[in-house]
Amino acid sequence: MYYNKNNTPDSMQKTLEFLKSGEAVSGEIISQSLGVSRNAVWKQVQNLKALGFEIVAERNVGYRLLTDQSHLPDRLYPFLVFPFLRTKKLGNAIFWEMEISSTNDKATELAKTGAEEGTIVLAETQSKGRGRRGRSWESATSKGIYLSAILRPQRPLAQSSPYTFLGAYAVVRVLEDYGLKAFIKWPNDVYVAEKKISGVLTELSAIGQDIGHIVLGIGLNVNQKEFSPGVPATSLSLELNRNLQRAEVLAKLLLYLEEGYERLKKDTKWLIELTREYSLLLGKEVVVTGGMELEGTAIDIADDGALLVRVKENIQEEKVVKVWAGDVSVRQKQR
Ligand code: BTN
Numbered sequence: 001m002y003y004n005k006n007n008t009p010d011s012m013q014k015t016l017e018f019l020k021s022g023e024a025v026s027g028e029i030i031s032q033s034l035g036v037s038r039n040a041v042w043k044q045v046q047n048l049k050a051l052g053f054e055i056v057a058e059r060n061v062g063y064r065l066l067t068d069q070s071h072l073p074d075r076l077y078p079f080l081v082f083p084f085l086r087t088k089k090l091g092n093a094i095f096w097e098m099e100i101s102s103t104n105d106k107a108t109e110l111a112k113t114g115a116e117e118g119t120i121v122l123a124e125t126q127s128k129g130r131g132r133r134g135r136s137w138e139s140a141t142s143k144g145i146y147l148s149a150i151l152r153p154q155r156p157l158a159q160s161s162p163y164t165f166l167g168a169y170a171v172v173r174v175l176e177d178y179g180l181k182a183f184i185k186w187p188n189d190v191y192v193a194e195k196k197i198s199g200v201l202t203e204l205s206a207i208g209q210d211i212g213h214i215v216l217g218i219g220l221n222v223n224q225k226e227f228s229p230g231v232p233a234t235s236l237s238l239e240l241n242r243n244l245q246r247a248e249v250l251a252k253l254l255l256y257l258e259e260g261y262e263r264l265k266k267d268t269k270w271l272i273e274l275t276r277e278y279s280l281l282l283g284k285e286v287v288v289t290g291g292m293e294l295e296g297t298a299i300d301i302a303d304d305g306a307l308l309v310r311v312k313e314n315i316q317e318e319k320v321v322k323v324w325a326g327d328v329s330v331r332q333k334q335r
Helices: 011-019 027-034 038-050 080-085 103-112 159-177 236-240 246-266 269-277
Strands: 002-004 055-058 062-065 092-100 118-125 143-153 182-185 189-192 195-207 210-220 286-288 294-301 307-312 316-321 327-330
Touching: 011 027, 011 038, 011 062, 027 038, 027 062, 027 236, 027 327, 080 092, 080 246, 092 103, 092 236, 103 118, 103 195, 103 210, 143 246, 143 286, 159 182, 159 189, 159 195, 159 246, 159 269, 189 286, 210 246, 269 294, 294 316
Parallel strands: 092 118
Antiparallel strands: 002 092, 055 062, 118 143, 143 210, 182 189, 189 195, 195 210, 286 294, 286 327, 294 307, 307 316
C-alpha cells in the first residue's frame, strides 16, 4: 500500500471519512455524495472490512463503523497515520505492508528507483528484520514500530557519521515525551532501565565521494509485553503500564527525526554532544568485541563519532583506542 499525503483521497478513504464518526450513514447518501453507484460503495465497504474495519450494515439505516479503540484495526495504514503527522516532508509518502522481509531492504529498493527524500516504509511485522552485525530484530505483529526512512543529504561520504546518531536522538526525545529517561549505548541502541527498547540500523549508498541516499531503520518496542530470552528488552507499554497508540508514537518519532535532520544541515556538533550526554557507556568499564577485541574504560565520543576507550598496556602505561565498529558492553563487576 503506497500512499502520498498530498494525493486526492481514493474512494476507500472517502468512504471511511463518511463512516469515521461512528454514526450510521446510508449507502444512498455516500453514493450520491461521491458520485458513484451503490454497488461501488458496497465494494469499498468490503475493501475496508478486508483491512480489518468492523462495519455493520443496519437494515433501512445504512453502514455503521465500530469506532471504539477495541474494534478499530491496530494497523499503521498510511491514511490512519497521516492525520497524526506534523512533519513537513518526512512521511508524506508512506509504503506500508502487513509483512515484509525487512523495511530497510524495501526502502533501499525504493531509494534506488528514485523514491523522494522523506519516503518511509512501515510494516506490521518483518520476517527478516535486521540489526547491526548480522543480528535479527524481533518484530512481533503490530506491537512495535518497524520503520525505514529515506534521506538524501547532500554531503560528502566523509561527513556521514552524524547520521548514525540521528535515529537514537529521535527515539530518546520521544521517550522523554512519555516521561522516560533513556540512554544511548554507542553507537545507536537505546536503553531504558538497563533494557533495550530500540535499535537503529543506518545503511548508506555512495555516489562517487558523496552520500547517495541513507536508509535510516528504526525498531522501537511499543506494545510488546514479552520478548524471546536473550538480550534484556523492554517496551513503552511495559514501562508505562498501558498500551499506546502506535500512530501517535510514530508521528512524534518522525517529527524529532525531521527536526534533528534539519539541524544537522547547519551544524553537527550538537548531536555528538547529545550522544555523549545520554551515553550509557561513558565512564564505565567496557568490553569491545566483533572486529576489535579489547577491554578498558569508555572515556569519550570523539567529534568524528568514534568511541574512545582507555586501555591499560601494562602496569604503568595506558593508551586511548578509537573504536569505530563492534559490540560494546558494560563489563559486569566481579562479585
Ligand atoms: C540493532 O539493534 O542492531 C538495530 C536494529 C534495527 C531494527 C530496525 S526495524 C526497522 C528496520 N528494518 C530492519 O530490518 N531493521 C531496522
